[in-house]
Each structure stands twice: as C-alpha cells, then as structure tokens.
Amino acid sequence: MELQLLFTNGFLVSPSTLFTALAMFAGVLSYLYGPYWRVRRVPGPPVFPLLGHLPLLAKYGPDVFSVLAKQYGPIFRFHMGRQPLIIVADAELCREVGIEKFKDINNRSIPSPIAASPLHQKGLFFTRDARWSTMRNTILSLYQPSHLASLVPTMQSFIESATQKLDSSKETEDITFSNLSLRLATDVIGQAAFGVNFGLSKLESINESIDKIDSKDNNDDDQVSDFINQHIYSTTQLKMDLSGSLSIILGLLAPILQEPFRQVLKRIPGTMDWKVERTNRKLSGRLDEIVVKRMKDSERGSKDFLSLIMNARESEAVAKNVFTQDYISAVTYEHLLAGSATTSFTLSSIVYLVAGHPEVERKLLAEVDGFGPPDQMPTAHDLQHKFPYIDQVIKEAMRFYLVSPLVARETSREVEIGGYLLPKGTWVWLALGVLAKDPNNFPEPDTFRPERFDPDCNEEKQRHPYAFIPFGIGPRACIGQKFSLQELKLSLIHLYRKYVFRHSPNMEKPLALGYGIVLNFKNGVKVRVVKR
Numbered sequence: 001m002e003l004q005l006l007f008t009n010g011f012l013v014s015p016s017t018l019f020t021a022l023a024m025f026a027g028v029l030s031y032l033y034g035p036y037w038r039v040r041r042v043p044g045p046p047v048f049p050l051l052g053h054l055p056l057l058a059k060y061g062p063d064v065f066s067v068l069a070k071q072y073g074p075i076f077r078f079h080m081g082r083q084p085l086i087i088v089a090d091a092e093l094c095r096e097v098g099i100e101k102f103k104d105i106n107n108r109s110i111p112s113p114i115a116a117s118p119l120h121q122k123g124l125f126f127t128r129d130a131r132w133s134t135m136r137n138t139i140l141s142l143y144q145p146s147h148l149a150s151l152v153p154t155m156q157s158f159i160e161s162a163t164q165k166l167d168s169s170k171e172t173e174d175i176t177f178s179n180l181s182l183r184l185a186t187d188v189i190g191q192a193a194f195g196v197n198f199g200l201s202k203l204e205s206i207n208e209s210i211d212k213i214d215s216k217d218n219n220d221d222d223q224v225s226d227f228i229n230q231h232i233y234s235t236t237q238l239k240m241d242l243s244g245s246l247s248i249i250l251g252l253l254a255p256i257l258q259e260p261f262r263q264v265l266k267r268i269p270g271t272m273d274w275k276v277e278r279t280n281r282k283l284s285g286r287l288d289e290i291v292v293k294r295m296k297d298s299e300r301g302s303k304d305f306l307s308l309i310m311n312a313r314e315s316e317a318v319a320k321n322v323f324t325q326d327y328i329s330a331v332t333y334e335h336l337l338a339g340s341a342t343t344s345f346t347l348s349s350i351v352y353l354v355a356g357h358p359e360v361e362r363k364l365l366a367e368v369d370g371f372g373p374p375d376q377m378p379t380a381h382d383l384q385h386k387f388p389y390i391d392q393v394i395k396e397a398m399r400f401y402l403v404s405p406l407v408a409r410e411t412s413r414e415v416e417i418g419g420y421l422l423p424k425g426t427w428v429w430l431a432l433g434v435l436a437k438d439p440n441n442f443p444e445p446d447t448f449r450p451e452r453f454d455p456d457c458n459e460e461k462q463r464h465p466y467a468f469i470p471f472g473i474g475p476r477a478c479i480g481q482k483f484s485l486q487e488l489k490l491s492l493i494h495l496y497r498k499y500v501f502r503h504s505p506n507m508e509k510p511l512a513l514g515y516g517i518v519l520n521f522k523n524g525v526k527v528r529v530v531k532r
Ligand code: HEM
Pocket: 124, 125, 126, 136, 334, 335, 338, 339, 340, 342, 343, 346, 403, 404, 407, 408, 470, 471, 472, 473, 474, 475, 476, 477, 478, 479, 480, 481, 483, 484
C-alpha cells in the first residue's frame, strides 16, 4: 500500500495520477517550447515565458529589429508569443531567401491576426504552392504596361476631385493629410479593382466613417460608404501586437486556443471578436453580391480588375478551377486592402518629409514646373522618364518610413540559411526595415536625402542591389508596385503644381507610428496648405 501512494504536499496521490499530471505538464511544455527547440541554435535574446519577445516590441516599437540586429547579427530569433520568427536582416541573405532558395521558401506564414480572419486568407498574399502560382500568373497578365497606362486618366480624375477641397482651405487651418490620402487611394483602387466609384473622397472624415460603423444610425441604404466602413474597420483591427482582439492575443500566446476561443467570443455581443466577425461577414456578403452580379453580366467589359479576372477565368481552364467565387472575392478585396493603406501611407510620408526639407521642395517644384503647362496631364511614358527627381524623393521617403518593414515567408522543406539549418515550417521573415536603415548601404541613415538615389552618385553605385526592397523580393514581390508608383507620381505632380505644405504646429514631433499589418501614423499627418 505504501508503495502505491506518494505523499505530496499533504495529499496522497496514486502513481498513475502523478504520471498523468507529469505527462500533461510535459505535453504543455513541449507545445510551448517545441517551436523554440527546433530553431534554438539561431541566436536571440532571452525569451519571456508565453510572451516571447513581445515586451521588447512594446519597449522599442518598430525599431526593435534594428536594435536586435545590432546585438545578434544578420540572422536572429524573435518570438512573437510562442512562435519563433527567424529574422533575416541582411541584403545578401534576403537575396538568398527571396530568390536563390525561393523554391524551398515559397509560401508565407500566416500570423494570428490573419488566422483570425478567414476573409483575408484566400487572397494572393496567403495562398500557397500550386494555387498561388496559378493565381499569380493569371493576375500578372492583367498588369500589362498598356493596361496600367490606360488607367492614367481615371487616376488623374480621382486625384483632382480628392484634392479639390484643398483649394478652399485656409493657411491657418489644419488638414489631416493622411486622411485625405487614404480616401484618395481607396477611391482609386476601388475604381481599378471593382469598377466602383466609392465616392469616399467626398465624405467629411474617414475617422467619422470608422466611428459610424458601431453607431445605431449607420444608414444601411448607403451601400457604398457602408462597404467602405466595413473595409476600414476590418483592416484597422488587424493588429500585430497585444492590442488586437482576445482571440488574436491568444493566437500569439497559444495558437491552439485561438480558433476555439474565436468561435465562442464571436457569439458574445460587444466583444472585439464579435465586431470583427460581424464586419467580415457583412463585407464578404457585399463582395459576393458584387461578384455574382458581375459574373452574370455578359457585357462586363475589361476596365477593372474584377472583370479582367472573370474574363481570364472564362478563357482559361486552369484559372476556372482556381478562381472559384470565394477566391475571386478575396483577391479583389485584397487589392482594395493592399492598394489603399500602403500607397496612402507613402503619399503622406512624402508630403510630410518634403515639408520639412525646403531644398528638396525647391528641386521638386523645379522639376514639376519644368514639365509643361499646368493642365498638361503626364502620360505613363512621361511618368516613367521625365521625373527623375520625383523618383528619388519617392524612394528616399519609402526608405525613411518603410510601410511594410517585415515580409513573411515560411520554409516548405528543411533549408540552410546563413549557416543555420532550418526545419520545414520555420517562419522566416525578411526585415526590410532594418536593411533600409543600414549605415553600410545608407550612410547617415536617419537623414532624409533623396540624392542618395541619384543613379550617378557613388552611394547608389556602391550599394548592394537588394539593400532597398520596399516592395519585397523575387517571385513573391509586390504585384501592385507599378500601379502604386504610377498613382504616387501622378498625385505628387498634381499636388505640387498647385500647393506646397507646411507642418502644423499641432502635430507631435517626431511623428508617432502605429504597428498594424502595415505601418501607419498614429495621430495622422497634419499640414497647412499654401496655394502656389
Ligand atoms: C506603396 C505601396 C506598396 C507597398 C510598399 C507594397 C509592399 C508590398 C510588400 C513588401 C509585399 C510582400 C512582398 C514579398 O513577399 O516579397 C507586397 C505584396 C503584395 N502586394 Fe503590395 N505594396 C504596395 C502597393 C500594392 C498595391 C497598390 C497592390 C494592388 C494593386 C498590392 C498588392 C500586393 C499583393 C497582391 C501582394 C502579394 C503578392 C504575392 O504574394 O504573390 N500592393 N506588397
């Protein structure tokens, strides 16, 4: 009898109970620490139980990876809660991951904010393997230069109407330029993706429209602004830190709990999961309606992305199997998502940075004024060849405030990177933001100097070819790069022909950044408009 019972803290416990408890404890430990164990040889800071390195993210914000790269070198571990990320912070290693070893690292890892949002998973960004390559090839064929060139007049007319209000603004009045640019970019991509004029540029304020979504007087008849409200809400809730919904936080700490908890929480009115679920359901419903309607439309034409993709689906057998209705909705929606926040952030940062650098502003204005009469609309060819200084300003602003400082990838088999053998399923993230501030490639990295991108200057000639990759790298790089550059250049030319901008005294210095799926300005970019 004494042999069968053990005395623990005053309680008698049978060996089988003790064994079960120990096995459970070992199970929990191996669940929590298994992912770490597989990549433990890669250097990294000490790990906080459960939280991983999230406290470091809270302490340093988006700069955390630069801080760690200085300490641990070009490849290191960073734990997003339980999940280790292998951060690659070196141009040559990024080339290795993104190009040379692409066939072994061809998919993206799915972070918990996306895992909590089925709507976001069926776009090009997160689809995998053969489905991804079929989707990508079909979509690429829609981005022919001639199609992009044909979008210039549409882009121009949206830019003109979105910025019309600036004419009546007083020089003492604050304009939140980041709101204006988000409305503009969403309208442009809405038209290009869906062939729908959201008319968002005419709304009073984007913040008001976000607030509206939770209020009772949300007018269901106003389909366009309702749709866009859903979009903005859904997008702004995709948080990468501990400020997201409870299920997203659980996904960071113990992913196994994320889905069961999401299923429960989404049924409890008032929780963030409930709101996100309700929004995503409405958004999917609205998208499906648009898609079904367009599918039936035999005279849909070929102006917008949605129609083009449907035409491709009808003419190619492979595309038909891959682009089922749900994937068409997702990929079209993804365009709205990927094309709005990124381009708008970049436009706002350019206006902010130019306002703070009078010499850059002077050269920019000289180039814009030298192009031709104020009403001469540039062609796609003009945009590519006649604005070399604007090219440099855009590049330098994108380097200075990199909208997407991390690019997520995942190994699909065992692969060696930077001397470390990484098992299948390892999350490998490219730290584009660290590269962009590396003094070896960008001397005085915290100085805004567009001339460093002058093709004739030594700095540009000596730089590693993959040191500046704001649109990513290799076969999985951004598909909308040319689209957004065309939009950015047209916007800048139009704006600086008519106005210059000054920082508002009511704006914090330095600008506070928020860390969602892409970078954003926490309190917006506030400027004052001076008519030229
Ligand atoms: C300033 C604007 C933009 C920036 C900085 C940007 C940046 C990026 C980056 C860094 C990636 C990941 C690339 C990689 O893994 O190597 C990406 C992917 C992607 N971007 Fe963009 N983007 C911008 C605008 C756009 C626009 C306008 C669209 C749509 C019209 C778009 C659609 C996409 C899509 C669909 C992917 C996924 C590609 C794939 O996985 O095959 N982006 N973007």
